[in-house]
Amino acid sequence: MASILVQVAVLALVLSGVYFLFQNTQANLTARGIESGFAFLGHEAGLPIGDSLIEYNPTKSYGYAFLIGILNTLLVSAIAIVLSTVLGIFVGVARVSPNWLLAKVAAIYVETLRNIPLLLTLIFVYTVVIGSLPHPRDPISPVEGVYLTKRGVFVPRPVVEDGFILFMLAVMIAGAISISFWIWARNHKKTTGRSVPGVLGGLGVFIVISTLAFLATGGPVGAELPAYSGLNFAGGLTLKPEFVSLLVGLVLYTAAYIGENVRSGITSVHAGQIEAANALGVSRGIVTRLIMLPQALRVTIPATTNDYASLVKNSSLAVAIGFPDMVSIGGTIIGQNGQAIEIIGMWMAVYLTINLLISLAMNFLNSRVQIVER
């Protein structure tokens, strides 16, 4: 009885608090002449945006500009998640390496990056690292067709030529064949106990058929190289300095955290198990694949899920170096029409959705690796 009374009292308190805030907001908005509602999304934006995945010009609407922000956030987060996972696994393995020097270098990397704010790393990469690259006149070119300059990074752009659809069809057929080969190999092992290299064989079939198809259709994917013309590079794909800095900063920072997750996963596997497997003469590959990985992943995946979510949220620091992500564009819109409530609501909705999707995907992965308990 008492608990119901308390709950009713709390509810009343919360509702009156919300009502109080709502009343104030209404009064303040009318006093300042700010409209409310989402009608502004259809109005002409008139703001320039540097980086855009889709066609944009300032006559497009606010809603369209915000969409570009969402796409930019998604793009940079997705690429950063992939790259930081690769680097993180490398760093984590390096930290437990028997090679003393490698372990120390990895440890220094992790301890440095984790103890410095991401914002400082971003600003440092943007102003000092990218800023000290040469002018497009004499760029650094590590590989033919890739140019590093202070105006951005220029890379070749893949160009689709005739016969591409035919090639894609062949690739899909190759994929179907190799997957069915893999399934057959698995069933064959289940029924007869004889193991057939299903993964390796499938991959081989896929590569052979794809290559043959590529040659047969006359190499339907070309590359458009960037070329220096007078003031800047033309052609190819241009990665703006803001995008590159944000990507590099996010990857370096998150990889340090993922590296720690990987390390704790590896060290959580009892050394006795590895020794026992070695004593039984189990091969190194099988020890890694069937003993080490499944147990390490149980520790690594949940922690890494959180780091992915943080990475997406951290991409909002783009606003500090001027990359037009969702927060950056939204902030500009707030500055123009003052409709902060709507924009902040949209930010929250998008971030919560992205985070929800990440945890759903990772929970699915996690449920595959966790111990099934009865």
Next chain:
Amino acid sequence: MYPAMRSTSADVFRPTDARPAPGGNIGMLRWLQENLFSGWLNSYTSLVLIGFVLWVFPAVLNWLVLDATFAGDADTCRQNTGACWPFIVDKFPVLMVGVYPQELLWRPGVACLALLVLAAVTYTDRLKGAVLVVAWLLLPVFALIMIGGAFGMVEVEQSLWGGLMLSVLLALVGVIVSIPLGVLLALGRYYGSPLIKALCVGFIELVRGVPLITILFMASVMMPMFLPPEMVINNLMRIQIGMIFFSAAYMAEVVRGGLQAIPKGQTEASLALGVSPWKTIAFVVVPQALRHVLPPLIGRCIALFKDTSLVIIVGLLDFLGMIKNSAFDPEWLGFQKEAYFFAAFVYWLICYGLSLYGRALENRGASGARR
């Protein structure tokens, strides 16, 4: 008669001296072979890394020390190729306290000293837990009074606060206020009746789902709209409130982990002894839970300190803000590298120091629990 039973002094067992270890099993060469050159892949990695270190280390050392300028002005610096430390020396006061009045500097100094003394006292474990808790809760109040001025001291406007002092203050107030709030939220989530639980979960997940920047924007831009016009809260205070809410949600999740780790027998035993439910939670469950989660709690403190750097986006000049400003000082143009290097060094020192302090507390706590 067995020979062994005749025990004369000549028959006493005398071990021969241990043979020296075989050559190549000890010493530096052996260490090198084991740790750097145990296989061809290992040797290759080592060689690449040695090359990398030999390439980077001298360059860094040259820039930092050998070619650096230690005295003079901007022109002397431009003649040398190394770092320009007079720039940092010149900017040091601004970086530390912003434009805080020179003659009142002793006041933030006293506040800083209080923080260090309290940290040291906490480590020595001389004071009772309750006294320590009260002292830590009073520390931010004391710091605010010393920096802002009250009780007849000259007032210093909040627009004059800045630099590292502001970063530390934001983090200190944020941590000290958000831990109790986080404990309440965690208790609400763990023990609360359905409605309270739903409210706590909603708050925690909503805040944790969005970036700090959006919360800072909300605090800076939207909070004035939520409040009646006669209630004016200045920008710094609003941002501080935003950081507290943000931090509280994360603290709540950390504390919840601790609550889950307390065996049910603890509460049952306490209740069976006739201790009231509230006292059971306050004196049996929460202290143990907090002790359990000390490492992640310290981790959150470090994270919050790093996060204070975000306030430059909503217009406060904290340490990083002053660094950025200094880098664009027309008198010292071209020395950004030094400014950011110094900033990284200071952040690193404080964060790493905090994690060492946390580890020390943890070890001490562990030995205390064993006794």
